[in-house]
Amino acid sequence: MPTTLPCLWFERDGLAAAERYVSLFPNSSITSVSPGPDGSPLVVGFSLDGREYLVLNGGPQYALSPAFSIQVLCEDQAEVDRYWDALLEGGEESRCGWLTDRWGVSWQIVPRRLMELRADPDPDRAARAVRAMLGMRRLVVAELEAAADDAPS
Known part of the structure; x- marks a missing residue:
């Protein structure tokens, strides 16, 4: 192979x-x-x-571009924060968990919890999590979960 x-x-x-x-x-x-x-x-x-x-x-x-990125699946918020801060040093934040490092490499720093929320069997709950993600730069697990759980009354 x-x-x-x-x-x-x-x-x-x-x-x-x-x-x-x-x-x-x-x-x-x-x-x-x-x-x-x-x-x-x-x-x-x-x-x-x-x-x-x-x-x-x-x-x-x-030149490198966001057309190619490296995704880092993180176990928890502490891991998201560690990789985000380290890779962002000298670089630039983007949206939805993306950043570009000082050399121009694009990275996606993604908590595994987002993947779980996106796959939720309740499509409305999944959609709320995705909408929350779209408004973030660094992904915050607690905010994603709160958005998913915030069903309209």
């Missing part, structure tokens, strides 16, 4: 980004660094909790 892995195009700071990412996620490491013609890192392999990625320091021809 062939192996697939995402390759992120960076202008030049792929190694710094990979080092930051592996410092945030458990069971993560830099797996390879291949130099380019000038000796600086050209391709960097890294693993985030067992999932392999590559970065290519390919120059300014292409």
Whole structure:
């Protein structure tokens, strides 16, 4: 079976980004660094909790966009807050749990509880949770739950 892995195009700071990412996620490491013609890192392999990625320091021809994002499913609000704060450092908040880090990589920081609420057998309850999510930047579990439970009288 062939192996697939995402390759992120960076202008030049792929190694710094990979080092930051592996410092945030458990069971993560830099797996390879291949130099380019000038000796600086050209391709960097890294693993985030067992999932392999590559970065290519390919120059300014292409820019990262939210068309590709990395989703982090978090167990609780504390985990949401930890990854949100760490990845947002030097970056920019977006909506619905999305942010762009300082290197331009888009991340979705999502509590597993949102997935449960979206799959609720009561479609009105699920819809209320989704509406609440659409109005948030950082996702807040307690607010999602409160919105889901707030049935009209």
